[in-house]
Amino acid sequence: MSTNREDKKQKRKEQIMQGALELFASKGFYSTTIPDIAISLKMSVGNMYNYFKSKDILAEEIIKFISAYLGKELQRINEKDISTKEKTRAIVAIYFEVAMTKPEMIDYFLRIYLSNREIFRDNCAGMICVNEFVTEVMIYFEEGVKSGELRDQDFFSAFGLFMGYLGGMVFLKGEHILPRELDEYVDDISFNIYKALSV
Amino acid sequence: MKILWLSAITCNGNAHSFLNYPYLERFLDDFEFIYHPIIDSLYTIEEVISTNIECDILILEGAISFEFNKIDIPIFNIIERYSKIVRKIVTVGSCATFGGIFRDGEYKDTTGLHFNKDIKLTRFANLYKNSISISGCPVHPEILVNTLYAIKSTMNIELDEFLRPKEFFAYTVHNGCTRNEYFEYKVDNHIFGKKEGCMFYEHGCQAPYTNGSCNKILWNEVNSKTRAGVPCMGCTQPDFPKQNLFETKKNMGIPQHLPLGVNKRTYLTLAGITKAFNIKRLEEDIF
Numbered sequence: 001m002s003t004n005r006e007d008k009k010q011k012r013k014e015q016i017m018q019g020a021l022e023l024f025a026s027k028g029f030y031s032t033t034i035p036d037i038a039i040s041l042k043m044s045v046g047n048m049y050n051y052f053k054s055k056d057i058l059a060e061e062i063i064k065f066i067s068a069y070l071g072k073e074l075q076r077i078n079e080k081d082i083s084t085k086e087k088t089r090a091i092v093a094i095y096f097e098v099a100m101t102k103p104e105m106i107d108y109f110l111r112i113y114l115s116n117r118e119i120f121r122d123n124c125a126g127m128i129c130v131n132e133f134v135t136e137v138m139i140y141f142e143e144g145v146k147s148g149e150l151r152d153q154d155f156f157s158a159f160g161l162f163m164g165y166l167g168g169m170v171f172l173k174g175e176h177i178l179p180r181e182l183d184e185y186v187d188d189i190s191f192n193i194y195k196a197l198s199v
Numbered sequence: 200m201k202i203l204w205l206s207a208i209t210c211n212g213n214a215h216s217f218l219n220y221p222y223l224e225r226f227l228d229d230f231e232f233i234y235h236p237i238i239d240s241l242y243t244i245e246e247v248i249s250t251n252i253e254c255d256i257l258i259l260e261g262a263i264s265f266e267f268n269k270i271d272i273p274i275f276n277i278i279e280r281y282s283k284i285v286r287k288i289v290t291v292g293s294c295a296t297f298g299g300i301f302r303d304g305e306y307k308d309t310t311g312l313h314f315n316k317d318i319k320l321t322r323f324a325n326l327y328k329n330s331i332s333i334s335g336c337p338v339h340p341e342i343l344v345n346t347l348y349a350i351k352s353t354m355n356i357e358l359d360e361f362l363r364p365k366e367f368f369a370y371t372v373h374n375g376c377t378r379n380e381y382f383e384y385k386v387d388n389h390i391f392g393k394k395e396g397c398m399f400y401e402h403g404c405q406a407p408y409t410n411g412s413c414n415k416i417l418w419n420e421v422n423s424k425t426r427a428g429v430p431c432m433g434c435t436q437p438d439f440p441k442q443n444l445f446e447t448k449k450n451m452g453i454p455q456h457l458p459l460g461v462n463k464r465t466y467l468t469l470a471g472i473t474k475a476f477n478i479k480r481l482e483e484d485i486f
Contacts, residue, residue: 075464126475135467138453142463145450155452 013051016041017062025104029059029112029119056119063113063120063129066105070098071132078136084144088197089190091140092166096182099170106170114167137163144197151199162193200351201254203247203281204235207274208301208309209261211236213292216337219419220344230347248272256350257285262294264306278312278323287350288312288330291343296332296361297437314361317437332362336434341416342367361437363410371459372406372423372431375414382407385473386481391445392428395485400454403445405433407458 019041023032034055038048052058077090099106113120113130120129127134141158144150150158169185172178178185204214214236220226232240233254234247242252248270259278267274282288290312293299297317298310313320313330323330331350333343346364349356357365376382381389381397389396398404406414409431413423424431432444448455457466 125477127471128475131468131471134471135464138451138467139463141451142453146455150451152450158451 009051013061014065016043016048016051017058017065020058021062021104021108024062024112025107029116034058059112059119060123060129062108063124064132066109067130067133069105070095071136073098074133074136074140078139078143084140084147084149085194085198087140087144088194089186091162092190092193093183093186095166096170096186099173100182103174106167107174110167110171110174134159148199150197158197161196165189165193200230200256200347201233202230202235202256202258202347203233203252203254203285204258204260205247205269205274205277205281206236207259207261207263207269207295208267208304208306209292209294211260212337213260213295217291217340217343220340221420222344226344226347229351245270248277251280251284254281254284255286256347257281257288259288259290259295259312260292262298262301262304262306262309262311264309266306266308275322282323282326282329286329288326289343289346289350290330290332290334290362291338293334293336293434293436293439296334296363297439299336300440314437317361327362330362331356331358331364334361334363334368334435334439335411336432336439339367339411339413339416339418342412359410363435367412367416368410368435370410370412370415372409372411372413372425372435373458374412376406376423376425377414378425381481383473384476384478384481385470386478388482389428393484394428395481395483398425398430399447401447402430403432403443403447404430405436405441405456406431408456409433409436411435 016037020032020037023037023040027036034048034052035045037058038045041048052061073094074091077087077094080087080090082090095106123129137159138155141150141155145152166189169178169182169189173182206214218237232238233242233252234240234244236244246252257278263274263278265273265275269277278288290296294301294311296311297314301309302315310320311332312323313327313332331346333339333346335342342364345367346356349364359365359368361368373379373382377394378397381387381395382399385397385400387397387400387402389398389402391402399407404425406425413431414425417423417426430445433439433441453463453467457463
């Protein structure tokens with residue numbers, strides 16, 4: 001297959017994932033069918049199956065897609081020559097920015113990936129499908145400890161504090177409980193996280 | 200072929216290790232010591248130091264310092280004199296090569312012959328081209344003997360940046376480790392002396408970033424540290440000895456030192472995948 005055709009197919013796959021993401025966010029994972037997704041994209045159901053053989057495979061590909069997207073954003077921050085304090089703020093800011101501009105992504109992560117583990121049990125064991133994102137979080141922690149800014153501790157204690165906090169805020173926003181926009185919380189939340197994790 | 204075994208600031212561990220070579224009698228048919236601190240020799244140390252005795256190889260054991268004398272003669276002078284007589288100079292052990300543990304001793308400016316840890320020294324720069332390092336604490340007798348035979352046969356010996364024969368030091372000690380399956384799937388749960396478990400993740404094993412052949416050329420032809428259930432302590436490396444040898448230094452769960460040449464991002468990606476295997480067979484004790 002020529003590179004051009006491969007690129008085109010990849011682009012189409014991403015369009016399908018984006019369309020599916022929006023439908024999952026509005027209708028829920030179990031209420032959304034492959035024909036629903038095909039109709040929303042003006043595709044035939046048969047053609048849809050050329051790209052994704054089942055809804056479970058589509059679900060797995062979507063979480064990998066989100067992980068890769070967020071991972072790349074975090075990698076850009078990790079590669080900057082800035083302090084861990086500044087990186088902490090940058091990570092909080094980008095996470096909330098994604099939650100505001102692409103709410104379906106974070107929503108999928110929180111409401112489908114984390115809440116419906118049975119879908120992901122077979123092919124997404126452990127953290128395989130969110131590896132790119134988790135790897136960057138690990139690098140952020142490791143470099144923070146190495147630079148003497150962060151306290152050395154169990155990875156999951158730190159990971160839960162950081163990501164649980166961010167996820168919780170996005171969840172509250174999704175439930176229309178937060179009185180302000182997410183980006184207005186960046187300073188306070190990055191201050192709290194840094195203070196909690198620092199030596 | 201005649202050898203002078205010259206001891207400097209040393210515990211004599213290399214001289215003793217050499218005695219474990221299983222075919223010593225055959226070796227002594229081909230080589231002769233004009234002086235060795237333990238084996239009966241042709242000359243006494245006084246004779247060796249007071250006169251120039253013909254020989255082909257100078258073996259230096261132990262670290263050196265300008266303050267260190269042997270029978271009132273500075274070791275530096277003895278090395279200079281004999282380096283003009285011999286064909287090759289071989290530093291045996293990590294002290295003679297890098298300074299080792301005696302760098303922290305009482306003699307001032309204690310170093311190896313050509314290196315102070317990983318810093319190349321210029322004091323004996325004219326001897327680089329005739330020198331070979333065989334690091335280790337102690338030296339592996341078979342590697343020493345094989346190198347001496349290679350010198351005898353005048354074959355070309357390719358060396359690494361620390362003048363160590365690539366044949367024995369281009370690989371890591373991880374190469375040939377019988378615990379590789381545990382390493383691959385990131386299963387540590389090791390207890391010292393047990394056959395199961397990798398010791399890299401928790402127990403300080405330095406084999407994946409230590410140059411040597413311990414798991415290919417076994418000690419006493421039967422064993423190695425890792426096979427016996429003890430972590431590799433990195434004894435062939437310029438920074439030996441380190442501290443906390445039985446503990447893996449980690450930052451938020453990530454080993455501070457990764458296997459040689461491995462990119463951190465790639466390592467973590469791979470680690471995330473392999474951990475997901477969760478193989479029960481490897482988690483359980485076999486005996």
